[in-house]
Amino acid sequence: MTDGPEPWQPGSGPAIAGKRHAPATLRNRDAILAILRDELPASGLVLEVASGSGEHAVHFAAALPALDWQPTDPDPAALASIEAWRAEVDLPNLRSALLLDAGQSWPMQQASAILCINMVHISPWEATLGLLARAGAALPLGGLLYLYGPFVRAGVDTAPSNQMFDASLKARDARWGLRSVEAVEAAAVAHGLILDRLIDMPAHNLSLLLRRRD
Template sequence: MTNGPEPWQPGSGPSVAGKRHAPATQRNRDAIVAVLRDALPSSGLVLEVASGSGEHAVHFAVSFPDLDWQPTDPDPAALASIAAWRAEADLPNLRPPLMLDAAGDWPEIRPEAILCINMVHISPWAATLGLLERAGAALPSGGLLYLYGPYLRGDMDTAPSNLAFDASLKARDPRWGLRAVEDVVVAAGREGLAFDRLVDMPANNLSLLFRRRT
């Protein structure tokens, strides 16, 4: 047993009473914050779906102290990790984690914005459809839905590294894999979420921003 947090792998097993570490978090968190600074409301509740290790939630709560942050995840191991990171950070604007399945029933919560980072490709398509449906129902007019991760794009070639990643995901679970931006935009539109903009991010990732229609 080591003193440091364990490496994070989605669905990696039963609950572990300790922090997990997702190496990608430190590489992408500041780039995500730069996008969110111009997109998030000045105050209110932000719901993070599929918070994973919990490291993003801590970083965002530090970066946006006037916003209230609610991390969630369906995985007991993730919830334990989020709770451990939250206890260490001791931030007044970071709520205890909630169990939440993107495709299942959501708790009664009315966020001003919803974030979902690196879930769409590591979950069945039904999880994305559930996220979009419930975000469309929960967000106020103009409320933000922010998605981050690797995607396929019809207007340009996919990076070889992303194609290899897509193949590795499908080998782990045939229901997983990179989604086409166009498919996500169409599905979001059916739930009253208008596509706002796309932002190219480091390491062949994208930020997709949607707004709840009035």
């Protein structure tokens, strides 16, 4: 089954106002972390775009204490959830959440690496184009832009669950839907980003590792 977005649930543990829980996070966070351990720099600032509930930020910041983690989201309710999780764990390397829309001007201009999980398919294509453009400007040479989620690929059969998920996304918003790896790769090149690796992930998802090359 596709590891796609699910309805928010109340956070576990002591009740904290605004805290959300995304069930998919528990299923994918360790598989993603295994890749990040190998691919992220030893130190520096990691900018997470579209942090959602904030659970990924908490998990990754705890596991990678040498990196500063900057969560962001365009949704005020998501920002409140991130801050609720952040208050609970009190990690020194987890920064306060910032309002950031991938397709608009960003509040920060530089990052050692950029992470974006499960956003590309549940936002207009313009958001992905904005992400690629601003990542290309913000990353150092060799810097990583990590994308995770369901995609389609030329010459590769799309899993039935992903086909159904794509149809449900488009029914919710005609601007949404699974993007092709080739479309993302082509758009990235214009901003100095090259698809370095593509990794198959559980539940018919992919990790796209793009790096700044010029």
